[in-house]
Amino acid sequence: MQFTIARDMESLQEALGGLLRAGKRLALVPTMGALHAGHSSLIELAKNEADAVVTSIFVNPKQFAPNEDFDKYPRSLEADIEVIRKAGGSIVYAPSSEDLYPEGFTTSVSAGALGDMLEGQFRPGFFNGVATVVAKLLLRTLPHIAVFGEKDYQQLCVIRRVVEDLDIGVEIIGAPTVREPDGLAMSSRNAYLSQAERASAPMLYEILGHVGKSISGGSPVKSALAQGTAGLTKAGFKVDYLELRDADTLEPVQNADNARLLAAAWLGKTRLIDNIGVG
Numbered sequence: 001m002q003f004t005i006a007r008d009m010e011s012l013q014e015a016l017g018g019l020l021r022a023g024k025r026l027a028l029v030p031t032m033g034a035l036h037a038g039h040s041s042l043i044e045l046a047k048n049e050a051d052a053v054v055t056s057i058f059v060n061p062k063q064f065a066p067n068e069d070f071d072k073y074p075r076s077l078e079a080d081i082e083v084i085r086k087a088g089g090s091i092v093y094a095p096s097s098e099d100l101y102p103e104g105f106t107t108s109v110s111a112g113a114l115g116d117m118l119e120g121q122f123r124p125g126f127f128n129g130v131a132t133v134v135a136k137l138l139l140r141t142l143p144h145i146a147v148f149g150e151k152d153y154q155q156l157c158v159i160r161r162v163v164e165d166l167d168i169g170v171e172i173i174g175a176p177t178v179r180e181p182d183g184l185a186m187s188s189r190n191a192y193l194s195q196a197e198r199a200s201a202p203m204l205y206e207i208l209g210h211v212g213k214s215i216s217g218g219s220p221v222k223s224a225l226a227q228g229t230a231g232l233t234k235a236g237f238k239v240d241y242l243e244l245r246d247a248d249t250l251e252p253v254q255n256a257d258n259a260r261l262l263a264a265a266w267l268g269k270t271r272l273i274d275n276i277g278v279g
């Protein structure tokens with residue numbers, strides 16, 4: 001299949017037209033670039049489920065607050081294109097801000113209550129930015145499936161809700177988190193960590209594991225979470241949240257049935273998030 005790099009909607013639709021006319025099954029993998037093995041795994045999974053994979057690369061200004069790292073977010077288009085090629089992607093869609101948000105753009109998709117909890121408490125408006133850009137990418141591409149990482153678990157839940165609520169006819173597939181050998185979830189933001197912070201960072205996953213085991217073993221949720229928070233603080237993290245939630249609705253739960261343990265914590269100036277299934 002021909003490898004195409006589309007920088008605007010017209011060239012994207014030109015590339016897609018031929019595939020759709022030929023009855024090909026299409027997958028979309030939205031990313032913000034700075035691609036690593038976690039992103040590759042999404043593209044590979046998508047390739048197994050579809051004939052052609054569109055990987056979008058767009059650092060979405062609408063999901064960054066003014067005090068966040070939009071300007072400093074790593075950008076590496078050339079290297080990203082190679083990662084996509086190697087993983088089996090055939091279309092790269094790397095639009096400009098003007099292409100996605102032309103002059104006069106004003107509409108926003110609200111993620112509602114699901115977007116206000118957990119991450120949303122610390123990053124107000126973040127999930128509205130995510131929901132808006134993902135809705136646009138889905139509607140521009142009209143894929144049969146779209147793949148998102150469980151690494152950003154709340155995002156996955158929000159997107160499932162958005163496509164259901166807005167009747168966007170696409171199957172959303174969640175892909176497992178890819179980790180470094182020491183357990184740290186791969187993330188483009190890991191590059192911000194100092195050497196000392198990088199050495200402490202795997203404790204986030206380790207402590208999630210301890211807390212998860214303790215809850216599955218019957219410990220009271222409140223004390224298990226308090227112990228986990230204390231452990232993280234001792235390891236040098238500043239904890240934004242450590243919470244046990246229903247794996248679908250993200251409502252608080254008090255036992256391990258269909259539960260997800262989610263955390264966000266700072267190491268110095270870098271904010272890490274991670275989560276695991278419990279029960």
Ligand code: AMP
Nearest residue numbers: 031032033038148149151152177178186
């Ligand atoms: P990002 O470019 O960080 O916005 O992520 C793009 C997609 O890749 C999202 O669906 C993420 O959940 C997913 N992703 C990021 N890191 C990982 C990882 N370590 N393992 C699996 N998926 C990931």
